[in-house]
């Protein structure tokens with residue numbers, strides 16, 4: 033059996049496999065077979081806590097020999113149930129969480145992040161040891177495993193681009209000719225080579241598509257974090273906005289106009305500004321604007337806030353209710369703090385509960401139709417449904433993110449100014465349908481001018497692969513929308529890469545890259 037360890041099975045790997053299998057009777061089984069999102073849970077034959085590279089190879093071969101479908105788990109934060117695996121094997125990387133200086137296959141210095149690290153492992157490891165960082169997501173508990181290969185963006189992205197813009201190599205276990213093999217795929221592999229395609233596919237192709245990522249290597253020149261930043265949190269009361277609906281409209285118009293004016297690739301002042309407008313449902317109590325400003329002088333941050341409030345009779349107050357996992361009730365409205373502490377503060381992982389998400393890239397300020405749709409859905413009470421934790425989070429985008437061309441990385445959206453994340457959370461399973469229907473209805477209404485989705489190459493530009501949404505179609509459907517909306521013109525290259533590296537479709541889920549015909 034290949035599942036047993038032998039030198040032959042693992043090629044030139046010089047370590048013995050180490051790891052643990054967790055079966056249904058193990059107290060860890062329930063935890064490891066459930067996602068961060070409580071909607072996702074499955075009954076795998078067992079979960080393998082992969083301990084090292086040799087173990088990943090041996091255990092993947094063992095699963096194949098037993099005819100068990102493998103799925104891969106990094107941090108378990110998938111928005112959909114892509115890791116769920118009834119009767120198969122979950123390969124869980126979460127004990128492989130090293131972050132350290134290393135070298136790539138060409139001997140050049142890199143920073144290496146193992147496939148089971150969390151964002152917090154990455155921030156802590158890079159900051160404390162090397163005074164470096166990557167412009168990754170704001171939530172500490174998200175896993176690098178899925179996060180990085182989906183693109184990875186966060187509070188420093190307007191300044192430093194996407195996380196994948198700094199990636200130079202991925203070490204991946206793929207299945208070729210029916211056997212697991214480790215490939216180190218590099219940015220500088222020969223143009224047109226399968227290895228170069230495999231590397232590129234991990235710059236936004238999304239997790240669970242090509243193999244098991246053991247390690248991500250980043251360039252030695254990854255960003256230095258700012259020593260200190262300003263964190264601002266202000267809020268507008270929904271009671272006031274209900275009294276003055278035109279203020280809601282002005283707020284959205286101002287926000288869009290500011291980002292349209294200050295998100296160019298060479299933006300001179302505001303690259304260091306990252307903002308999150310949390311447009312909650314009225315039952316939440318307040319609409320919140322959280323910002324991080326990387327500059328010693330708070331003047332530009334104050335100018336930004338003034339521009340957003342310009343023409344509104346409703347004045348901002350201190351945040352009164354938690355919105356989208358963040359509650360920053362600063363009487364002084366903004367505070368300066370060391371960057372690392374701000375990163376902790378702005379973590380919005382929130383509780384483990386049930387959740388549904390949708391996303392959209394926007395290239396222009398909101399249209400009147402879109403603003404009206406936000407108002408119609410968010411300002412109305414819905415009988416019997418608790419929507420206090422329902423919101424549209426409007427993140428700033430652009431600046432250095434847009435310095436890359438769409439085809440440079442697998443993530444193609446490179447001229448947007450905002451990224452929207454539609455979110456709703458609840459705990460009671462009997463409320464699933466109410467929440468799913470509400471979010472779908474809101475989303476379809478906002479994008480009613482383009483067929484109910486944020487159509488590409490219009491005022492909008494598709495959706496984010498790391499915020500997957502099965503309402504955009506599934507791999508078993510004829511002509512699903514998700515390949516176009518996530519990948520735009522990059523899909524054909526992703527499909528040919530899939531054909532070479534996973535010809536049998538071993539790595540698959542509801543929205544995986546579909547093998548091309550023939």
Ligand SMILES: Cc1cc2nc3c(=O)[nH]c(=O)nc-3n(C[C@H](O)[C@H](O)[C@H](O)COP(=O)(O)OP(=O)(O)OC[C@H]3O[C@@H](n4cnc5c(N)ncnc54)[C@H](O)[C@@H]3O)c2cc1C
Pocket residue numbers: 067068103104105106107108109110111114115125147148168169170171173174175176177178179180182183184185186238239240241243244245246380381382498499541
């Ligand atoms: C609370 C929260 C906050 C978030 N904040 C941000 C944010 O600020 N910015 C942002 O860009 N995104 C954010 N995200 C989205 C996040 O990037 C994705 O959910 C990401 O895919 C999670 O990765 P994971 O490893 O934790 O998830 P998992 O559920 O483990 O995996 C997600 C997908 O990736 C695959 N995968 C995981 N690990 C590996 C691996 N080692 N090799 C191959 N495939 C793998 C899985 O099979 C699955 O298909 C957030 C998500 C949550 C839940």
